[in-house]
Amino acid sequence: MLWRSLFLVVGLIASGATFADGGMSAKQAAIFEYYFQNDFDSFLKGxxxxSGGILDIERVTAKKISDDYRQNEVLGDQQYYRKRLLVAGNVKAIKSGMGNSPFLVLDGPEFSAVQAEFDGGSAPRVAKLRKGAKVMIVCQGGGIVLGAPMLAGCRFGDELESDIKEKMLGAIRHPENDEFDGLGLRMGALLSVSEARLGEKTRCGIDQKACDKELSALNKSKSFDQEVKAKAEAMKASR
Incomplete structure (x- = not known):
């Protein structure tokens, strides 16, 4: 699903479809939504x-951060300090820090467990958590304090959905700023083949749930990948 969602996003760019000039149809927007949501779900699962590529983010577990710092704190800083991280972990404790800023104690031994600090705006959501809960959060590595790895500026992963979608759609609106390394032809092929396969009777653009089912079935077709590849090659040859 990764390459298909990526192909679609830049496929819209390559085909010149933009919101600014009205080039994206309701059907295309519905197809985009399907691939985006599948990709974002993959992002949240680590x-x-x-989505992760757009954020330039590294995926890691809280346990690995704790283990790496316990093995070598200098190497731990080289791997995580000031880097943006997508961290999966289990909540061991929920605490209130300086200025009533909430923070979570995640995986790791008692004195070297990862500590993830949120801003005050996250307090209502943090307050609903319970020990043992699994979380997926986006933070910046904050180094180590008294043996405990620190994560700063944390947000829950699903709160980034609108930010990521805005960046994707921004790329669609400005196709001249292609940040996807020339993969536009194959991505354009995905959109073209998806639309053609769905046909005129598709519910895409009318009923998103029905559209999602149609696209899910389409992506299970054994010949779909081959058709997308052939279309991309034909588009390249025609340039």
Whole structure:
């Protein structure tokens, strides 16, 4: 699903479809929504995703951060300090820090467990958590304090959905700023083949749930990948 979602996003760019000039149809917007949501779900699960690539983010578990720092604090800083991280972890404790800023104690031994600090605006959501809960958060590595790895400026992963979508749509509105390394032809092919396969009777652009089902079935077709590849090659040859 990763490459398909990525292909679609830049496929719209390559085909010149933009909101600014009205080039994206309701059907195209519905197709985009399907691939975007699948990609974002992969991002939240810590799998490879376009969303993670757009954020230039490293995926890691809280346990690994704790283990790496316990092995070598200098190497731990080189791996994580001031880097943007997508961290999966289990909540061991929920605490209130300086200025009533909430923070979570995640995986790791008692004195070297990862501590993830949020701003005050996250307090209502943090207050609903319970020990043992699994979380997926985006933070900046904050180094180590008294043996405990620190994460700063944390947000829950699903709160980044609108930010990521805005960046994707911004790329669609400004196709001249292609940040996807020339993969536009294959991505344009995905959009073209998806639209053609769906046909005129598709519910895409009318009913998103029905559209999602159609695209899910389409992506299971054994010949779909081959058709997208052939279309991309034809588009390249025609340039």
């Amino acid at each position: 799998a490879r995703s376009v």
